[in-house]
Amino acid sequence: MVVHSETYPERGAEEVPAEFREAVRAMAAAVLRPEIFCEEMPAPQRIAPHSSALTADVTVDDLELGTGRIILLHDPAGNDAWDGTFRCVAYARAEIDPELITDPLLGEVGWSWLTEALGAHGAAFTAASGTVTRVASESFGQMSDDEGTAQIEIRASWTPVAADGDGALDITPHVEAWGELLCTAAGLPPLPPGVTAIPSRRGQRGVGV
Structure with missing residues (x-):
């Protein structure tokens, strides 16, 4: 996959820290399931001095089941709200059974998909926060024959x-955990134990920093 980074417009490319360059390379090294088509997207330039972003769609038999994005932010000076110098920001959206929309545990379950994916990939983290939103749509009038839809965000x-607390930061497992979150939200069954995902060629196009 191609991953580019962004810096504040007034800063030169030569000022991009080596640790951020390495983190961007680690993003590109993530191995995602073949159902995921992942590519670069423009990263926000005003949230942090340096940023990089990916977008992805989960597709099975030409049917899009889910979509999402992940943004890596870096501020060499640190950020009190982050409790660190890096921050991952992720989004996932998928269609779900409309009957699940009223399940009071849906929010907790959706959040557990993320935390369990991070744990399963060995992606150590702190200061996590987020929301789980359920969206339902009903059709009326001339569209009343259309079935209702529901999504989880x-x-x-x-x-x-x-x-290990003292070693170098590796962003790869965080991106892979995000990929697993997308697949889980989209309803894909987990890979059997011992089976390694073979990435789609569509999402592997080299590295750019």
Whole structure:
């Protein structure tokens, strides 16, 4: 996949910190399931001095089941709200069974998809926050024959930290956990134990920083 980074317009490319460059390369190294088509997207330029972003769609048999994005923010000076110098911001949206929209546990379950994915991939983190939103649509009048639809939207952010507490920060497992979140929200069954995802060629096009 291609991953580009953004800096504040007034800053030169030569000022991009080496640790951010390495983090962007780690984003591109993430292995995602073949149902995920992932590519770069413009990153926000006013939230942090440096940022990089990916967008993805989950598609099975030409049917789009879910979509999402992940943004990596970096402020070398640190950010008190982040409790660190990096921050991951993620979004996932997927169609769900309309009958699930009234389930009082849907929010907790949706949030657990993220935290469990981070844990399963060994993505150490702190200061996590976010929301889980359910959206239902009904049709009326000349559209009354259309079936109702429902979606779940997960918005989250967290501060990635080194897995061993003192080593180098690795962003790869955080991106892979986001990919798993997309697939879980879209209703894809988990891969059997011991089976490694083979990434789609569409989402692997080299690295650009």
